Amino acid sequence: MGFECCHPVINLLYFAAVIAASVLFRQPVFLAISYISAFAYSVKRNGRRAVLFNIGLLPLAALFALYYWSYHHFGVTVLFRNFIGNSMTLESLFYGVTLGLQAAAVVMWMRCVFSVFTTDKVVYLLGRISPRLSLFLAVLLRMEPRAKTQLFRINTARRAIGRGSDQGSFFRRLPNDLKIFSMLVMWLLESLAELSNAMRNRGGALPGRTAFSLYHPDNRDRAFAVVFSAALTGVLMAMLLGQTDMIFDPALLMVPFTVASGFFCAAYAVLCLLPMGMELFSRLRFERQRKRI
Structure with missing residues (x-):
């Protein structure tokens, strides 16, 4: 609005x-x-x-x-x-x-x-310049909330066995945090590999690829552009x-x-x-x- x-x-x-x-x-x-x-x-x-x-x-x-x-x-x-x-x-x-x-x-x-x-706006703006870069950014931006969710899942599972990030003394938490971080990195690498194969199978690397968007200028955009240009x-x-x-x-x-x-x-x-x-x-x-x- x-x-x-x-x-x-x-x-x-x-x-x-x-x-x-x-x-x-x-x-x-x-x-x-x-x-x-x-x-x-x-x-x-x-x-x-x-x-x-x-x-x-x-x-x-x-x-x-x-x-x-x-x-x-x-x-x-x-x-x-x-x-x-x-x-x-x-x-x-x-x-x-x-x-x-x-x-x-x-x-x-x-x-x-x-x-x-x-994210949609960033992908739209860059997609007009480079569709491949747009696809790459879309994958990375989508990965950030998924990584947070996966980190929460890993920490919850390890807390059930007494090895969560907030359990035990400092000298016990440090190896727990390192193991959780290692698991998250492995999950990220596997997910990126799967996404790369999926995008390749769908033709993401083929030449002539275009970017799809639902953004179209309307009267509100034109009115804003007029006042913006005058100012x-x-x-x-x-x-x-x-x-x-x-x-x-x-x-x-x-x-x-x-x-x-x-x-x-x-x-x-x-x-x-x-x-x-x-x-x-x-x-x-x-x-x-x-x-x-």
Whole structure:
């Protein structure tokens, strides 16, 4: 019902645009928009767990900023000198904070990517390029949940004879864990061999193989593409005019904020908040239709 229901190409283009913008844009307003949008959308996609995870990124960003500040001493605004006489400057501290927030924003956007992209979408996108690679990834992605299930079965069976991974002392658990891991590796090798023979017998390695999919663009994808293109155009104009960059060495310097800058920031905010707006609109429309029934 939300952004995950859009065409995989739309999902790919959108996340490529916002992640690239989060990496390239260093102007404080654009950086704040990227961070807040990524925070809000990751919470919308992943629930309460995302709140704790995203808040936990802030101390890590602060630690990185302090680390960067202690080793890089460029800039003209000296705050103080450390115990070995190096200048601790405002410019290096501000640049370290910027890099930390950029990394935090990218991590949050990647959590959104993992929640939106399913195995079918990855197989579809790669299947258009290389059907063999698509088949290979489908086999590997399917193997991961099967391996978890098999690991649970092996551990349950060994617990019945007192040799589970959580039974006995530390010196007894270690060989138990190694034996369980050995059994799981043997099962994986046998399963991969069986899958390889099955795919070969079904013609998976024959030339001219194509990829089947049920994804077709609809009016929702077209509407999203129109709004996305308009917002992206405004963001690209901001890049060309230098509105998204900032100079840190030797002093903090950026383009003065004008009415045009407000327009570019609004276009970037629309770009970043577009999936959330789409999901909220779909939810509201669904609730209205349900009330009519």
